[in-house]
Amino acid sequence: MDISLLAFAHILVAAAVCWLNFIVIDVFFRLPEAGGVVGATAIGKHIEKGGGALHGGYMMGNIVSSPDASAGTLLAACGVFIAGIPGGLLAALLVYIGNRICHDPGYAGTTGCLTATFIISGFTLIGFSPAEFIAGMVIAILTIQGISHRHSSRLLSTLWRVRRG
Amino acid sequence: MTPQEAALAVCGIIAVYAAVRVALEPDTLRKLPFFNVLSFAVAGSIALIIPHPLSIIAAAAYFVGSTLESNAIASTYAGGLDRRE
Numbered sequence: 001m002d003i004s005l006l007a008f009a010h011i012l013v014a015a016a017v018c019w020l021n022f023i024v025i026d027v028f029f030r031l032p033e034a035g036g037v038v039g040a041t042a043i044g045k046h047i048e049k050g051g052g053a054l055h056g057g058y059m060m061g062n063i064v065s066s067p068d069a070s071a072g073t074l075l076a077a078c079g080v081f082i083a084g085i086p087g088g089l090l091a092a093l094l095v096y097i098g099n100r101i102c103h104d105p106g107y108a109g110t111t112g113c114l115t116a117t118f119i120i121s122g123f124t125l126i127g128f129s130p131a132e133f134i135a136g137m138v139i140a141i142l143t144i145q146g147i148s149h150r151h152s153s154r155l156l157s158t159l160w161r162v163r164r165g
Numbered sequence: 166m167t168p169q170e171a172a173l174a175v176c177g178i179i180a181v182y183a184a185v186r187v188a189l190e191p192d193t194l195r196k197l198p199f200f201n202v203l204s205f206a207v208a209g210s211i212a213l214i215i216p217h218p219l220s221i222i223a224a225a226a227y228f229v230g231s232t233l234e235s236n237a238i239a240s241t242y243a244g245g246l247d248r249r250e
Binding site for chain 1: 220
């Protein structure tokens with residue numbers, strides 16, 4: 001296969017892996033439950049007013065307002081791309097500091113960064129480049145935050161209902 | 166095209182798309198998720214363009230900074246915290 005086509009195919013696989021990593025961790029850490037700061041709550045309510053679902057909106061607000069598992073996955077990919085596993089661990093430390101700066105009491109970002117570091121390092125063993133995971137994570141966040149807030153918030157609310165049981 | 170160039174192309178295209186969506190969205194609070202996508206694409210591009218250990222810190226500092234800005238803008242629009250006690 002042509003090398004650039006292979007790179008784009010890898011990016012799509014990486015996007016799916018990153019998407020699963022950050023959604024599973026964010027939903028597990030109860031990001032859709034409520035807004036972590038006043039601003040996140042307000043974003044959730046505005047998304048609901050635009051035809052979306054409230055709990056999905058809260059999670060989107062929380063992603064905007066503090067580095068969560070999606071930011072952790074992106075920075076882990078950057079870290080592994082530049083310096084391998086130690087780079088990913090440095091990224092986790094920076095995400096932890098970023099969470100505290102943004103007044104976020106949770107550990108979703110740090111956990112997401114650590115899991116992503118090891119997942120991405122594993123994928124490099126089967127021919128993936130960490131650079132493809134950087135692009136993959138940008139595509140993954142685009143599907144949640146950048147296309148249709150109405151549909152993505154409804155999807156996140158559905159996942160939250162499953163998590164809550 | 167190397168994987169790095171392909172990744173940079175994807176980040177660049179998504180950054181431009183997100184910037185257009187930020188400009189077109191009339192509701193200020195709903196601009197912020199699009200701005201979040203833009204920050205992801207720019208932070209990723211920083212690491213892809215400058216593969217140096219310090220650029221991990223640069224990308225993280227840029228990303229945390231932009232998140233903090235979004236947090237501040239959203240909280241201010243929401244009326245902020247009432248600290249008169």
